[in-house]
Amino acid sequence: MVSASIVVPGVLASIALVDGVLAGFRAATGRNGLIRKRGYYLVAMRRGLVAGGAVLGCLALVLAVVLATAPDPATRYGDLTHAGITMLWFIGPYASVVVASLIGYAVLPRRPATFLILLGLGPLTLIRPWVTIAAGLTAAWTAPNLPTAACAVLAATGALAVEPWVHRRWYAEPA
Amino acid sequence: MPIVEISDLVIRHDPATGARLPVRRDEVLSALRTAGDRRGARIAAALPHHDGMLDENAVERLLVRTHTELQRLNEELRIAEQLAELLGPLLTAVARDGERPLVVDVGCGIGYAIRWLAVSGVLGDVELCGVDLNAALVAEANRLAAAEGLSCQFVHGDAFALPGPATVYISTGVLHHLRGGDLGAFFRAQAEAGAQAYCHFDIAATRLAPLGAWVFHRARMREPLGRHDGVASARRAHADHELIAAARSAPNLVPLLYRPLRHSNPFCASIRPVIGVRPQYVSALRNALGPSARHLVTESRSTRRPW
Numbered sequence: 202m203v204s205a206s207i208v209v210p211g212v213l214a215s216i217a218l219v220d221g222v223l224a225g226f227r228a229a230t231g232r233n234g235l236i237r238k239r240g241y242y243l244v245a246m247r248r249g250l251v252a253g254g255a256v257l258g259c260l261a262l263v264l265a266v267v268l269a270t271a272p273d274p275a276t277r278y279g280d281l282t283h284a285g286i287t288m289l290w291f292i293g294p295y296a297s298v299v300v301a302s303l304i305g306y307a308v309l310p311r312r313p314a315t316f317l318i319l320l321g322l323g324p325l326t327l328i329r330p331w332v333t334i335a336a337g338l339t340a341a342w343t344a345p346n347l348p349t350a351a352c353a354v355l356a357a358t359g360a361l362a363v364e365p366w367v368h369r370r371w372y373a374e375p376a
Numbered sequence: 377m378p379i380v381e382i383s384d385l386v387i388r389h390d391p392a393t394g395a396r397l398p399v400r401r402d403e404v405l406s407a408l409r410t411a412g413d414r415r416g417a418r419i420a421a422a423l424p425h426h427d428g429m430l431d432e433n434a435v436e437r438l439l440v441r442t443h444t445e446l447q448r449l450n451e452e453l454r455i456a457e458q459l460a461e462l463l464g465p466l467l468t469a470v471a472r473d474g475e476r477p478l479v480v481d482v483g484c485g486i487g488y489a490i491r492w493l494a495v496s497g498v499l500g501d502v503e504l505c506g507v508d509l510n511a512a513l514v515a516e517a518n519r520l521a522a523a524e525g526l527s528c529q530f531v532h533g534d535a536f537a538l539p540g541p542a543t544v545y546i547s548t549g550v551l552h553h554l555r556g557g558d559l560g561a562f563f564r565a566q567a568e569a570g571a572q573a574y575c576h577f578d579i580a581a582t583r584l585a586p587l588g589a590w591v592f593h594r595a596r597m598r599e600p601l602g603r604h605d606g607v608a609s610a611r612r613a614h615a616d617h618e619l620i621a622a623a624r625s626a627p628n629l630v631p632l633l634y635r636p637l638r639h640s641n642p643f644c645a646s647i648r649p650v651i652g653v654r655p656q657y658v659s660a661l662r663n664a665l666g667p668s669a670r671h672l673v674t675e676s677r678s679t680r681r682p683w
Binding site: 230231232233234235236237311314315318319322323324326327376 | 393440441443444445447448452453454457458486488491492514520523524528588591592594595596597599646
């Protein structure tokens with residue numbers, strides 16, 4: 202059986218990368234008035250993925266330093282995994298509902314798809330920063346030591362930074 | 377107290393020539409403060425100005441940005457698809473042999489609906505034209521249409537003073553801008569211009585609408601002006617019975633509501649249309665709509681805002 206020490210960072214990293222793709226999409230929205238802009242959005246999502254990957258890489262570097270400088274790296278790894286589980290309690294259900302809403306929007310007829318937008322995707326976008334902040338702060342609050350708490354806050358901050366970064370870098374002005 | 381939209385205040389045109397007129401910043405702020413809209417006044421106060429007059433170029437750029445963001449909202453809610461679903465049967469009902477129908481979008485902004493119809497081709501062989509009083513928005517609509525090589529045109533001016541009569545007038549999100557007698561005059565102008573029909577979508581006046589507008593404009597738009605005006609639009613949307621009463625003042629055009637609010641799921645009723653058609657085409661329209669014709673109604677009682 203695969204242990205939590207592998208699954209938790211794997212799931213969090215996957216969610217972060219998918220979130221990066223969606224952040225790229227959001228960063229590019231409302232900036233291009235063309236009707237056919239599939240290519241435009243694909244580029245934006247790729248940029249979001251790269252930016253999300255870069256943030257994830259920086260976080261991995263910090264985590265590596267935190268582990269390398271810990272008195273007992275195995276215990277510290279366990280603390281970080283526990284913090285990751287705490288974050289997943291918030292992020293996991295949110296991500297599941299978002300993915301289900303996106304699939305529903307893509308496959309359902311127009312009226313129920315609009316219903317999903319009005320009830321799901323719009324409000325979900327609005328609460329995303331708060332869910333991320335709640336996940337980071339709760340993980341930090343319950344962490345047994347300062348480096349683990351700092352990593353949780355850093356992870357949440359990094360996830361929230363991707364969209365504004367991509368927007369300012371590529372989509373500050375209309376296309 | 378009146379509910380005002382900043383975008384209605386920062387642009388002014390000469391009614392006779394359509395030319396832009398300078399706008400005093402103080403007048404905009406005063407109108408918003410008189411309406412008790414302190415947030416709107418703060419947004420307007422941040423607009424660039426020279427010697428107390430709003431910077432026309434900056435205002436134009438802001439409105440183009442806001443309309444581009446609004447297009448993203450329309451895309452997500454598939455507004456143009458909803459329009460096409462009704463416009464197709466409407467054209468089938470009123471089209472005459474040998475004539476190429478002309479569809480005119482009144483207050484087209486950057487022309488999203490017309491350009492979407494041109495790209496999709498769902499209406500077949502029709503002439504598509506968008507008209508707006510704002511020259512900057514029309515220029516942007518033409519630029520976007522040219523960039524995609526679309527077969528449609530956009531004109532700066534009065535939609536009811538075109539060289540030839542439109543077969544069908546359409547609009548999305550325009551009706552709530554027309555207050556008092558202007559709403560009835562809008563419908564009468566279409567009858568006088570010789571239109572065979574009209575189809576105007578606007579925000580459904582529900583009690584949930586301002587909350588929904590706040591959520592969506594907050595989540596999807598960046599411009600403070602767009603966020604402000606989105607909620608104001610929902611608050612000033614006309615009730616069904618007000619639309620029908622105003623539309624009845626247009627001679628020889630029978631007003632119909634499609635999926636009126638009391639027949640709708642409140643969460644699906646973000647916008648809904650009022651349709652008008654020459655009396656001789658009403659039954660043809662019902663035939664063209666098929667089973668969906670059951671959603672057409674001619675009456676709407678005066679009630680409080682539902683939901």
